[in-house]
Amino acid sequence: MPLLAIKKLTTQSPDFNQQLTQLLAWDETDDLDIQERVLAILADVRKNGDEAVINYTNRFDHRSISNANELELPKATLKAAWENLPADQAQALQTAAERIRAYAEHQKMQSWQYEEADGTVLGQKITPLDSVGLYVPGGKAAYPSSVLMNAIPAKVAGVADLIMVVPTPNGETNELVLAAAYIAGVDRVFSIGGAQAVAALAYGTATIPKVAKIVGPGNIYVATAKKLVFGQVGIDMIAGPSEILVICDGLTNPDWIAMDLFSQAEHDENAQSILLSDDADFLAAVEASIHKLLPTMERADIIRASLSTRGALIHVANLDEAAEVANSIAPEHLELSVANPESLCEKIRHAGAIFMGRYTAEALGDYCAGPNHVLPTSSTARFSSPLGVYDFQKRTSLINCSESGADKLGKIASILARGESLTAHARSAEYRIK
Structure with missing residues (x-):
């Protein structure tokens, strides 16, 4: 098995900031060829509606649809998927949904107003979006957790029409995804994907309703399509590769930390996993754990590529300096695996989600802790926030x-x-x- 060479940095190096900048660099240059293809698909769907959607679905998903009505999955299909789940999966999905919903309920914005001395009334009215489109990846990349994280906040916000699109290559559906759609309260599901699905949601067709906002992850074609229809509809964000930054005081089991780094590295080769510690011996122990545990991983090749190209073990002078570096990185996921996470948390200004204490694995946030797993990446936590109920509500000013x-x-x-x-x-x- 090939060796893994993970970068080792120290804040004591005179060119540390330059090294960190290079480590974090992510080339998001638009691929003009992809953009041209997506523009052509968008124009085709806008002009030809269902006919174009059917043509692309048959071509890209290897299907043989002849009528647009065949694109929609009946509610009975979603219900059957839920009812036929193995008991342990059903219980896990139900519990995760309940926790996500309970957290989302705390996020709802409320209308307010106040009256001035002369009787003038000023206020703000909160209303839900009328309709939202939820893109869910299909095929091998099937994520029921993504359905729950996107759909439940929308429904808590009061969105009346939640339309899910999910590709079904060769007509194959993922039962967990459909079951998640059922318990999350998705209103309609269409078995389409790619840029054509984004176009259908943005412009509407005779069969597929136009929505006010499109959320959910997808491949480069989906992300490009979302960029190009923004303005016609709202979008959640354009997400980059997944990231985890761990700050550890050297007292957590190094195997735990190695696996936490793996948990993001296994997403894809461009994912980024970084560990900061003021204990050089601990950094060496985690590196040893990485080499020991990597051969046991099913996605070892992806993890190796991710850690080799974008991973790092960084030695800092102390935990205060670790917080400064973390604020500079503004990570998607930040683990504070230290004795007093509350104190260190006060020094963190920029992070998508903060996982506090030795027992709080980032993976819990991906599935069932409650807070949303749709988080700002590529240092955008400097100005962006996690997806939440507020993303599905509008604010209107009132003046009387x-x-x-x-x-x-x-x-x-x-x-x-x-x-x-x-x-x-x-x-x-x-x-x-x-």
């Missing part, structure tokens, strides 16, 4: 001026509007001045 308020505000607006040479604005306000 009393006669007295219109008089007072009208004078202010008039002065400012005339200062901008917008006379109609000024006169509109002036009509209400006593």
